Amino acid sequence: MSVSTAAPTAAAATDQAVCCDTSASLPVLGRDVTVPLVTGGEVTYAALDYAASAPALQRVWDDVAAYAPYYGSVHRGAGYLSQLSTDLFENARRTVEEFLDCRDGDQVVFTRSTTDSLNLLAAALPADCQVFVFETEHHASLLPWRDARVTYLNAPRTPGEAVATLERALAERDPHGPALVCVTGASNVTGELWPVRELAAAAHTHGARIVLDAAQLAPHHPVSVRELDVDWVAFSGHKLYAPFGSGVLAGRADWLTEAEPYLAGGGASRKVSRRVDGGVDVEWHESAARHEAGSPNVIGAYSIASACKALTEAGFDTLVAREQHLIDTVRAGLAEVPEVRVLSLFGDDAPRVGVISFVVEGWNSSHFAAALSAEYGIGVRDGLFCAHPLVRTLLGSDPQTQGECGAPEAAPGEKSLNAIRVSFGAGTPDEHVERFVRAVKELVSDGAQWNYRTVEGRCVPAV
Numbered sequence: 001m002s003v004s005t006a007a008p009t010a011a012a013a014t015d016q017a018v019c020c021d022t023s024a025s026l027p028v029l030g031r032d033v034t035v036p037l038v039t040g041g042e043v044t045y046a047a048l049d050y051a052a053s054a055p056a057l058q059r060v061w062d063d064v065a066a067y068a069p070y071y072g073s074v075h076r077g078a079g080y081l082s083q084l085s086t087d088l089f090e091n092a093r094r095t096v097e098e099f100l101d102c103r104d105g106d107q108v109v110f111t112r113s114t115t116d117s118l119n120l121l122a123a124a125l126p127a128d129c130q131v132f133v134f135e136t137e138h139h140a141s142l143l144p145w146r147d148a149r150v151t152y153l154n155a156p157r158t159p160g161e162a163v164a165t166l167e168r169a170l171a172e173r174d175p176h177g178p179a180l181v182c183v184t185g186a187s188n189v190t191g192e193l194w195p196v197r198e199l200a201a202a203a204h205t206h207g208a209r210i211v212l213d214a215a216q217l218a219p220h221h222p223v224s225v226r227e228l229d230v231d232w233v234a235f236s237g238h239k240l241y242a243p244f245g246s247g248v249l250a251g252r253a254d255w256l257t258e259a260e261p262y263l264a265g266g267g268a269s270r271k272v273s274r275r276v277d278g279g280v281d282v283e284w285h286e287s288a289a290r291h292e293a294g295s296p297n298v299i300g301a302y303s304i305a306s307a308c309k310a311l312t313e314a315g316f317d318t319l320v321a322r323e324q325h326l327i328d329t330v331r332a333g334l335a336e337v338p339e340v341r342v343l344s345l346f347g348d349d350a351p352r353v354g355v356i357s358f359v360v361e362g363w364n365s366s367h368f369a370a371a372l373s374a375e376y377g378i379g380v381r382d383g384l385f386c387a388h389p390l391v392r393t394l395l396g397s398d399p400q401t402q403g404e405c406g407a408p409e410a411a412p413g414e415k416s417l418n419a420i421r422v423s424f425g426a427g428t429p430d431e432h433v434e435r436f437v438r439a440v441k442e443l444v445s446d447g448a449q450w451n452y453r454t455v456e457g458r459c460v461p462a463v
Contacts (some may be wrong), residue, residue: 018405026314028427029054030240035377038450039460041324044378048237048430051188051355051423052381054219056303057241064244066300074084075267075289076297089298092305092416093288099308100233100250101224110289110301112427114141114215117249118182118236120291121211122148124259130179132169134162135389136189136345138274141213141234142389148180155274155393159195159347163202170206179208185217189421191327191355193217210249213382219425220315221322223249223260225251227254237300241426242307249291257286261293268293311426319426326424326433330356333437339363339444343394343419354428357385357421359395360444364420366459371448374461375438378432380420387450391419 034042045054064410070432072081091110102108110116122144125131131145134153142152151169156162166181173179181203186193195213203210209231214223218235225233233250237244261268261284268290271283284290311319331348332347339361344350360368369382384391397417422436451462 026241026310026319026426027058028053029058029061030430031427032232037377038374044431046376046378046435047421048424048428048432048436049379049381050190050219050425050428051385051421052242053243054425055236055427056243057307057310057427058208059304059317060242060257060306064303067302074296076295081166085298086323089296089301090248092225092298092301093184094138094280095305096248096250099223099312100248101226102250105253106225106251107253107288108248108289109256109257110295110296110304111212111234111291112245112307113140113238113247114138114213114236115144115200115247116236117247118211119144120249120262120415121180121232121234121255122146124227124255124291126178126258127256130173130177130208131182132166132173132179133182134165134184135393136187137182137184137296138188138213138215138389139386140215140441141184141211142387148351155345156391159198159350163195163198166199167202167206170202170208171207173206175207177300179203179206181208182213183210183213185223186220186353186355187212187387187390188216188355189357189385189390189419190344190346190350191216191423192344192350193221194351196228196230196358197262204229209252216355219322221293221310237304237307241310242300242303244297244303246297246304248304253286256288256291260284263293267296270306277449282455283288288374301319314426323425324430326355327352327354329422329430329433330422330437334358334440336368337441337444338439343391345390345394354424355421356423357391357394357419358370359419361442363443364459366454367448367452368443370441370452370459371450372436372439374452375443376435378436381423382438383418385419385421392417395419 020263033045034046036042042153051154057281062175070081070084072085074086097110113121113133118141125148131148131150136155153165153169156165169457184194185196200210214233214235217223219240234249268284270285273281273436275281334342341359343357365382369380372380395417452459453462
């Protein structure tokens with residue numbers, strides 16, 4: 001759908017740029033891509049690595065393509081395209097506010113990713129802030145708090161234990177200083193849902209604030225800032241079917257407004273003047289623009305808004321039910337293979353999103369993932385998933401053991417302290433997960449059909 005150049009106003013043109021497809025099927029790009037098999041022939045690619053980066057929704061791609069000819073500078077021009085792009089950028093902010101059910105006064109700041117969002121919040125922490133974070137977090141939420149006093153909490157084995165662990169830690173803190181709890185909504189390793197509302201209640205009871213890493217939650221379940229009662233939420237566009245290098249930090253404005261801008265430059269500054277002594281005085285914006293210096297990623301912001309609209313219109317009830325069918329198919333299939341051990345913190349009955357990690361007895365994880373790709377056209381992830389302490393704990397090894405974020409160095413047939421992750425969501429057809437289950441069974445029973453070798457830490461087919 002194209003934007004009409006005859007549109008009388010920038011806002012009207014912006015509205016026309018939004019695709020109005022209300023289909024609940026949510027088709028994604030790449031669903032018809034074929035890839036070669038090392039054993040000969042080609043097969044439709046089964047993208048089962050959504051937890052790393054989900055494919056773009058067709059809706060998102062179409063919306064971006066419709067807007068692209070009208071791209072212009074944001075907040076920086078009197079021309080028509082600049083006004084249109086500014087309206088589109090700010091309308092995207094309002095769409096995200098609605099998607100997250102933000103409170104009055106909350107700010108939505110556009111960033112590069114979840115990692116960028118949490119580093120922004122870390123830079124805005126008040127002096128002498130205490131941070132509490134479970135060792136189970138993705139590195140994006142485990143590592144940014146370098147200038148704060150951090151308490152790392154051991155991995156809980158039930159949701160109730162998670163709440164009790166946090167309450168004990170908060171009860172022992174200095175009650176007079178600021179504190180922040182950082183917690184995931186859904187694990188990027190196990191897919192398990194965390195008791196966010198209960199953790200938020202515990203944090204607030206003890207005078208702490210809480211930020212939710214919703215990178216794995218927002219693409220699969222509705223996220224309401226009001227209902228969960230979290231102070232901030234962060235997520236990435238590239239996991240929300242909008243892979244254009246964008247992210248969101250949304251929530252309370254006070255710490256963000258009181259902090260120095262995340263980046264200093266144009267856009268963040270409201271007024272700049274020279275002093276008599278030759279220096280420079282700066283008055284910074286108090287809005288979200290304070291932390292959005294430079295030319296913003298309007299394409300990325302628009303793509304996130306498009307994805308938010310598509311997910312909302314499709315209906316999360318429908319999407320969750322569909323995804324649960326896929327989860328049940330994968331878990332039932334893996335349960336039929338005795339050599340497979342699915343990794344879990346909270347147990348088999350824990351609610352989860354479409355993220356499942358496992359190990360296979362007798363197999364190096366990189367070798368197994370390479371065989372799935374080369375012989376079956378299935379893309380999964382292997383390694384430690386940028387959650388090293390959690391994966392080490394789940395594998396029964398020392399969580400302090402260091403390991404690389406990608407593939408292991410072990411060669412095919414050698415033991416590796418890594419796992420395999422399969423992940424999926426909107427746009428994943430039944431055939432992809434059925435092929436995956438069949439491939440796991442065949443590899444375990446019959447072995448790989450091809451020889452593999454390790455090249456620069458990556459297991460690849462031998463040629």
